[in-house]
Amino acid sequence: MDYCIRYVDLPCRLNGVTVMDGDGFFNIYINARLDYYHQQKAIQHELTHVARGDFFKNSSLEEIESM
Ligand SMILES: [Zn+2]
Secondary structure (H helix, E strand, O other): OOOEEEEOOOOOOEEEEEEEOOOOOOOEEOOOOOOOHHHHHHHHHHHHHHHHHHHHHHHHHHHHHHH
């Protein structure tokens, strides 16, 4: 799985977000405001979505996050 992790300032409620582009490449954005520990947790969380193939499922973000 191809992915790229970027550290950006996100709205404070968001730890991280993953966006799949048209080529199936995953761009993982991690909130730069978090401390190192929580950034690592956020990366793990986003990679879990990628590994599970959540982005190929036809479910809403709310459904994915509640799994
Ligand atoms: Zn998530």
